[in-house]
Structures are given as structure tokens and as C-alpha cells.
Amino acid sequence: MANVKWELQGREFFQCNCAYSCPCQFNDLPTHGNCRSAGAIDIETGFHGDTRLDGLRIAMIATWPGAIHEGHGQCVPIIDERATPEQRNALLRITSGQDTEPGATFFAVFATTFDTVHEPVFAQIDFDVDVDKRTARIGVPGWIDARGEPILNPVTGDEHRVRLTLPQGFEFDTCEVGRGWAEVKGPLTVSLADSHAHFARLHMTETGVVH
Numbered sequence: 001m002a003n004v005k006w007e008l009q010g011r012e013f014f015q016c017n018c019a020y021s022c023p024c025q026f027n028d029l030p031t032h033g034n035c036r037s038a039g040a041i042d043i044e045t046g047f048h049g050d051t052r053l054d055g056l057r058i059a060m061i062a063t064w065p066g067a068i069h070e071g072h073g074q075c076v077p078i079i080d081e082r083a084t085p086e087q088r089n090a091l092l093r094i095t096s097g098q099d100t101e102p103g104a105t106f107f108a109v110f111a112t113t114f115d116t117v118h119e120p121v122f123a124q125i126d127f128d129v130d131v132d133k134r135t136a137r138i139g140v141p142g143w144i145d146a147r148g149e150p151i152l153n154p155v156t157g158d159e160h161r162v163r164l165t166l167p168q169g170f171e172f173d174t175c176e177v178g179r180g181w182a183e184v185k186g187p188l189t190v191s192l193a194d195s196h197a198h199f200a201r202l203h204m205t206e207t208g209v210v211h
Contacts, residue, residue, distance in 0.1 A: 004099040006048040006090070007205045012172070013129045013136035013148050014039025015180035015197035020151055022196040024068060025164055035064040035073075036190045038146055038182050040127045040138045041202060048090035048099070056080045057125040058091055059140055061188050062110065074116040076188055078140055081122045092120055104208035106171040118187050131199045134161075134178035146182035148197040164198070173211045175200035 015038060016022055018031040038061045046053035059078035064070070079091050093099050096117070097108030126139035129148070136148035150159040162177040180197030184190035203210040 004049045004093075005206060006046070006094055006099060007203075008041070008043055008046040008053065008094070009203045010042045010044040010046070010201075011129050011131055012039060012041040012200050012202045013127075013138065013146075013180075013197065015146065015148060015182060015192055015195060017190075017192055018196045020179060020196050021162065021164065021177055022198070025166070029067050034066055035062070035068055036192065037062045038138070038144055038184050038190055038192070040078075040125060040129075040140075040144075042127050042129065048094060051086045051090045053087060053090060056083050056087060056091065057127050058095060059125050059127070059138065059144060060095065061144065061184050061186065061190060062114075063188050063190065064113065068110070068113055071113045071115065073110070073114045074118065074188055075110070075114050076118045076121060076143075076186055078121045078123055078125065078143060080125050083122070088120075088122065100206050101208065104170060104206065105204050109170055121186075129199060131176055131201055134159075134176050134197075134199050136180075136197075136199060138182075143186055144182065144184050146180060146184075146192075148178050148180040148199060150178050167211060169209055171204075171209065172198075172200035172202060173209055 064073040097111035129136035
């Protein structure tokens, strides 16, 4: 059981190298046999114990040589440079699955699949996301340059709207599906072009997603 109470509410944008909708959401194998992912979260309100986390941002770069559940992954956690030492520690504990019931959040699940967690990066995270419009942009100087857009109908060129709902999900309850591009530098080099992206309102605690 988790000994520290925590909660995050905000908005997220994550993308990976899979085809639109991402087979992992359906417990299927990744499109290309491996996973390359990057994303960010804007914390509108949050806390970890007595430490407030309102207004901070976090980002993550992660790769796996096969399907996520097969393990051997690597991760670079990125924490808002504006965070105080107490806030940095709180966010690192949350994003590494600590103070969380086993399997309750995607942070906790992913943490069990990483062989290597690189040193955390404390940096400026420029992040803008509109969940309903399926648009986003992430800028972490020297690390991530990413954007998200709606899927377009190949015949009419109109925006195509799709949602995924996971009543027992460990990341979100419902997300908007779109497409994304990203160039990632550092120990994990990732290049994504017109691949799966999702946009969601996030609400989770140490016991899991609030549905």
C-alpha cells in the first residue's frame, strides 16, 4: 500500500512510433515491434503529501526494444526547472512509481519495465496542449521538439475525430487520438513522423486513475 497521499490533475500529450490508435491500448503488440515514446504533462493542480505541485510540468522520453511488457526499457525523466528541491523529489517519486499502489498508474507500470533510468533532467519545459482540438507542442531545449495535430480524412482532408475510452485504464479514462511528430536528443534518440499521439485530461492518485 502507498504510504503517501498524492494527486495530479492536468492535461497530457504523449506520442509513440505506432500507427494511429496504438495497438498497446488494445493489449496487442506494437506496430513496429518496439516502442519509442515522448510526452509531457501540465499539472494544473496537484500535491504529494504536504508538497504542492500546482502549475509545474513534467516530461518523459522512453524506449523499449520490444513490447513494453517485455521490459528492458530505458527512460529519461524530465522535471520542470522551476520546481523546488521538495517538488523535484515529489515528482520523481511519483513518476518512478513510488508511493503508488502496484500497477495503479502508468508511471508505476512502466517503472517495472525499465532496465535503465537515466539521470533526471531539470529543464525548461515549454508545453501547450488543447485536448479537444487535438493540438500540442512540446519544447525542451536540447531534448524534445514535438508537436501534435488531428488525424485528417485522406479523401476530404477534414479533421477526423476518434476517442479511446479505458474504464480500467492506468493512464487516462478517455483520450483524444491524433498524430504527432518529434525529434528527441540525448542518450535516447527518437524520431517520430506522423505516428500515434493522444491528448487527455489527467486525474490520478496513488491508487490509480480517477474514473
